[in-house]
Amino acid sequence: MTLDEYLTYREMVRELDPEAFKRVRTKLPPTDATDFALRVSYVILNSGMRWTVTQDIWSRMKPSLVDTGEVGETFGHPGKRKAINLVMSNRSGLFEKFKSAWALGPEKVVEYCETLPYVGGITKYHLAKNLGIDTAKPDVWLERVAANSGEAVQELCARLSQLAGDSVSTVDYVIWKACQQGWWPLVASPSDDPKNE
Structure with missing residues (x-):
């Protein structure tokens, strides 16, 4: 092009x-463990879904994640539900690992993203973008x-x-x-x- x-x-x-x-x-990096976990959860939810469908589900899911730290009854996909609950329950430790990767540069953040549940080889770039990395x-x-x-x-x-x-x-x-x-x-x-x- x-x-x-x-x-x-x-x-x-x-x-x-x-x-x-x-x-x-390009977004600013997350400010705390909950901000980080919500961004990861959104990308997990969005994986393989149309943006318009994701927005509807996210509007129902986010309040439960903020209030209880779990998906609750807002979403039924078993794999994504388990992954999001795992991220939310381990958000402090995962956020610390993210900060360590951030200190080492963009490539390390992209690599770290792929270690998170339900984040694969393409989705890691989507997540890295949502976490503040200027990438495609x-x-x-x-x-x-x-x-x-x-x-x-x-x-x-x-x-x-x-x-x-x-x-x-x-x-x-x-x-x-x-x-x-x-x-x-x-x-x-x-x-x-x-x-x-």
Whole structure:
């Protein structure tokens, strides 16, 4: 993808959703163990689900997590429920490990994310972004765009980030949105599999 193509897509995204760039800014790192555990829990919940479905469930789940430290009756997926409850009950120790990884740099945070329950090789990038790391999530669409440019996802997003003056997270979102909307002309839309969101 060229810089001109990226800038065109960025403007199309801005016209489609003027608030999008506020939402995809690189986040500050979590401030305490509960903030950390809630961010991890959200990513676990979101894994393999459409954003709109996740928002509905999260609006019911978050109060229970804050009040009791458990999912409660708000969500029935056994694997995710167990993982979220585990993160919430061990949040102090997990947060300390996160802080140690943070002190060692972004790559160590990404590596640490994959050690958490229900967080895999792609989801670790989503989680790292939610924990304050400026990185790209190499989902199927970004992989296709990067391959078309002869680059890896992180290389593509870093290059366009430097050229456009946008964060890597912003570049990731613009490319993902261009594909999701069917704007990128060379993408053959992946199946409606929610894991590709």
